[in-house]
Amino acid sequence: MDRRKNYDVVFSGLKNGKHKFQFEIDKKFFTLFETEQEFTEPELVADVLMEKHTTFLEFWITTKGTVRLVCDITNELFPYPLENEIRVLVKFGEEYDDSEVDVITIPKQDHAFNAAQLIYEDVMLSIPMKKISPNISEKDLEILNRFSPKEEIEEEAPVIDPRWEALKKLKDKN
Template sequence: MKQLKEFDIPFVGLKLGKHRFDYQIDKTFFEAFNYDEFAEATLKVNLVMDKKSNMLELSFKVDGVVNVPCDLTDEPFDQPVEGNLHLVVKFGEEYNDENEELLIIPHGEHQINVAQYIYEMIVLAVPAKRVHPGVKDGTLSSELLQKLEEFQPKEENKNNDGDTDPRWDTLKKLLTDK
């Protein structure tokens, strides 16, 4: 990952109180992290930093869309993304980012780079299973979807003469006998 200078926040010269930073995120941001799961990205990140005498409170909010392939059909679609992240930055002897909500930076630091936190917030805001909205409501038609329906197992509860399979009847008895 290369250092993204536009995400450096020099907090030493800022007055105490709230400061707002806005970022426009696109695909080149994710390329800096070698992350290529998004075909396109149009995201807006709002960051409110509350500077206090002994710590910083960072509140991130992301809103936008990323273009991703559907996990079922591989059709690209725009996935809405919304997310929040709250981070407390304190000063200590040495750098420590073990806790995901608390960052400790050395006393001599004068700026903080927030690119990694923005990246993680966005990637975690995207659902693990990405399903095209057309698959959910039945409006998407693709060859792959037709093949999936073709190979879907057909339910056959009864054999040809109308009776159920006697092997299943014996197993069903186990459920009712207690």
């Protein structure tokens, strides 16, 4: 059985208008994707608001909760609050197409839209590149800066071929 089906938003049979769905996002959710996570212990909720129109669907997916990140400086785990929202327009066509940024086309015979990939991307894009624990003090940062290697950029004078230098002197005489 495809575990991603647990994240289907079934729209067939629903009246036009707004409909709410909610999904608990935990460790099992991320096993659906074959990537390595940069966090542990996700405790997230994805609230999906779908507005059904006659010819298209609008989705607002809000992800809230916490994950535990490893601090880049101290290697300690710390809770990181997440909250993000994305909006996607789903239209009907001949085949699945997600090549547009905010528009996804699904086959017109589909009766449900799977939100798993969007929820996954929403969470992954909310994780900061630089992970610094809020418990790091200014003193810790000063010590880190003091012992970090310093990059000195030295500009070297360009080495000029002596033959060109001799030609340049001849030119300057004229």
